[in-house]
Each structure stands twice: as C-alpha cells, then as structure tokens.
Amino acid sequence: MEEERGTTERVLTLLGLLQQRPVWTGPELAERLGVTPRTVRRDVERLRAIGYPVQASQGTGGGYQLGPGQDMPPLLLDDEEAIATAVSLLAGAGDGDAALRALTKLDRVLPTRLRHEVRALSGSVVSFDGGRTPVDPEMLMTLARACRDEVEVGFSYLAGSSGQRRVEPYRLVASDRRWYLLAYDLDRDDWRTFRVDRMNEVTARSWRFRPRAAPDAASYVQESVASRVYAHQARFLVHAPAETVRAQIPASAAVVRARGSRCEVVSGAADLDFVLMHVVLLGHSFEVIEPAELRKRCRVLAERLSAAGGPGP
Template sequence: MLETPARLLRLLSLLQTHRDWSGTELAERLGVTTRTVRRDVDRLRELGYSIRASMGPVGGYRLGAGSSLPPLLLDDEEAVAVTVGLHSVAEVEEASLRALTKIEQMLPSRLRHQVIALRSAVVAMSPESGPPVKAAVLTAISAAIHASEGLRFDYVSHHGAESRRGVEPHRLVCWGRKWYLVGWDVERADWRTFRVDRISLRTPNGPRFTHREPPDGDVTTYLCRKMGFEMWPLRARLRMHASAADIAGRVSGIVTPVDDHTCLLEIATDSFDLVAFTVGMLGVDFEVESPPELARHLRELSHRFANATALP
C-alpha cells in the first residue's frame, strides 16, 4: 500500500481525469479500503480541492472547481507544453513570467533539458515581441463580453490621438503577437478594432446589450479584410490567367473567380515592387486592371530586366 502523501497524489491524479470514480474503483486503484478513500478525499478537501460526491449506484467522486487555487499535478508532456506556451505569451505582462519562473523551478532535470532543447529549436516568425498587456485588462474585457456589458474606456490611436469610447465588446483576438478588441462603437455606429495595450478601462461598465451578428459574418474574415487589406495605402487589381483555386492560398490577397481559367486578384501593399515580386513568383500570365501607376512601374521594371539580359 502506498504511503499517505504518495497515495494522495495518486488519488488527485485520478480525479483530475474529469470522470466520476466510484469509491470501490478508487480503492482498487490505490490498494486501500473505501473507508481510507473517504478519509483521503477529506484530506484533499482540506487542502483546497473541491471534490463532489454523489450517492447511488451511478454515484461517485469528481473533481470540481474550488474557491481557491490548489496545487496542480502535471505529467511530463503537460509540464513541457505549459512551459513552452508561457514563453510564447510573455506579452501578457509579468503574470506569465511569474508563472513560468515557478514552473521552471519545479521541473526535474530531464524535463528542463527538454524545454531548453525545444526553445532553442523553435524560431519565432515575428522577431519583435508584442506590447505588454495586463492580464487584468484581458480578464475585465472577457467578463464584459460574456456578460454582454458595454465597455467605457480611454483610447490612444496609432497617431497618438486620445479619445473616449463606448463600445459593445464582441471578441478578443490575438493577431501578430498583439491583442485586439473587436466591438461595435456606439457613437460611430460601426464596427471598430482596438489595440488592447492602448485601452484604459473606465468603471463601471456600460449598459447591457444584445450581441450583434459579427461583421462579414465572421470575426476572422473581418480582420483578414480590415488588417490584411484596408490598412495598406496601395491597391492592385490584376486579372490572372489561372483558376481561383490555383491562386488562393499562394498569395495574401482577395481572389475572386471569373471562370474556370481566370480570376481577379486584389492585393493591398505599401510598395508596387512587392506586387511585382508576388505575381512574378506565381508563374502565370496576368494583366493589370488598376491602378495605372502599377502598369507604368511594371513597364519600367521590364525595360530594366530586358537591358540586364541583353547580349553585348
């Protein structure tokens, strides 16, 4: 029979599988009597774990949510996943750093080496960390979304302009290592996107509201259009001699089918050189529909390349 501390840890590990265990099943797993199981359950409750018990032939024990945060038991894979995950969300102020420090201090040597090896082998696509965001702000916004309560906050725009907003919050989105709030701006009667690190919440919250249908029918589609297209100063519209299925997924833009062998490609950018590079990599014929400046730029590039390949 296991000693009491080891038995309690084993019991807690079984209860954390989120299923109902009968006293008999637990007793068999632990090699003790059902009376000992009841005493061990009481000990765990004294440590802060909420363990529900139900009577009857289908009754048993189940771990519930408690009023405090007792210690958690993680297996090897869970510990590595949590540690690496905390490294990737360091933008949520120092809270993730504190949690990461506590977990790493408790990792056995074999797992610590796994975490170090995994971190050294992973390359972040974004070289810069996002701006720090307070966990309390994310929690407050999430609670308002769940309760359908309006938010009142001061906001600083990209250009430094300050304003006071009243918003019906819809969703929080983590995009490109930055946190955004998507919501209905009451005063402007339109959907807006706000950087959470530029939000200073005011209390109390605004009035209750009924959630609207998301813009574009889906928040992800809306953000792809808003952040992946509308934020750029230049537009290019090209007629591609390839099907939409051949182009979609190979380029960041809006692809609209014309027929089985032709589609329209709209690209948002800050440089026509990037457009030339993008369509050149696609390897299909195309025509420029707009703007005229792009057509002139491509003609200049074609002359430059032609001169570079001319024989002496």
C-alpha cells in the same frame, strides 16, 4: 435508490429546460416535469446547492432563470487546481485564441476569492520564444468578458488618431503575430479594428448594448490588416489555385479568394511597387485588376527589365 435516481434525472431535466430559454414560470416547469410547483422549488434549491445560480423573480414577466455561469457545470476543482488552471491559461493567452476561449469560460465559474491570487501568480509566468506581440492577459480577459457580456469598453489608443475611444466590443481575433479587437466605434459610427498591444487603460463600462449586425470578424480583421490600413490597395487575378497561393502568402499580408481554378489576391502597401514585387515573386502568371495606375506601372517595369536583359543572342 430508485427514487434518488428519479430525482437526479428530474433535476438534470430541469437544468436542461433552464438552459433552453431565458425565463420559465413555476407552473410551466411543473407541467413540463410532471410534478407540483412545490417540487419545482425543491429542485431549484438542489441546483443552487451544487453551484448553479438559479434566480427567481416575481410579478409579470417573472420566473426562474439561470444567472452567469448558466452554460457550464459547477467548477469541479479545488482552489489550488483552479488557480493552476487559470494561470496556465493566462500564460497561454498570448499564444492562441483557444487558451483565451477556455479562460473566458473558466472565468464564469472561478470564485471571486481566487481572482486576486490568479492575477498575482500570472505575473510570474513568462515566455522566452518570439511569436505574437505580447499583451497583458488581464487586458485580454477584460475585453473577452466585455464581448461576452455585451457591455461598452473605454480605452486610450496609441495609433493613428490617438486618444480616448468608446466602443461596443464584438470579437477578439488572433493573427499569427498580434491580437485585434473588432468593435463598433461609437464616436466614429463605424466598425473598426484595434490592435490590443496599442490599447491602454482598458475599462469595461456598466452600459449594456444590443448587438448590431456585424461583419465576419476574422475576414474583416484580415482585410483591415492586409490592405485597408495602407495608403494603397491592389487587387490581382493570379493564375494558380487559392490553396497554393495561401501557402505562399502570410494571412496578415494579403487576402486570397478562390476564383475557380485561379484566385484573387488583395493586398496593400505604402508603395505599390512593393506589392507588385511580391506578386511577381510568387512565380505565377497574373493580371492586375486595380488600380489602373498599377497596370501602367507594370508596362514601365516590363520595358525596364527587358532593357536590363540586353540584346538577344
């Protein structure tokens, strides 16, 4: 029993080492574990037997490394449990990014033989409530895998400059209403935000890419949705705490940044009067930072409102 416990502890230590860096040589592992290279080979076989994909390569730069699934233990579910779990997560993928994150992790270890069953059964699950714009869970999974595996994605896009797009996917971002993909657009040489419900024919390509220095995904998408997609953008200094104003404005409608005891509000619209009306209705004193024409518009509207109030008593 003592010998068995020692072997188990050593195999777990070996697993920990393999998770720490991409490649270990046999002699390096033997030295760290205090055993012979032959024992290392036996322990590697033990890991393979319980489901860890330990790969071995020869020659310069070769050694032992974990393949896909390296960050998770083996799937301790039978086939029926695995299918039920995956279908539940697929059904929930349209309602929260936590479900998609869990499904992406499960995808690493879900046996290939079960995937067609999951795809078939997921079509039998629907939701009757409103909430987020519905998207195909399989499309979300394709995009999530591509973000995880750092491979290019191609798709047709049905908005703005419609047509075929080729991108390096970075993150999927969930808003209160929609799913968005933050990706580097290879044809336009810039970061772009794409609504997933406007994407069709999504395919992951075989070309891997080296990740670029990327903006903060959530902040970038929020600013894109709240202001950059509109013809006009406006910035206000609102005389109220950021927490108070965030509670009044949906995240998809404006970006709110703390400025001491006050806050800056950035929003956009097809008509600047529309943005101005919403800031007025917040009920706080405010100043227009930009654009200059909006300050002029405030004076015009102030005179009109004053006139509408009629002469004083």
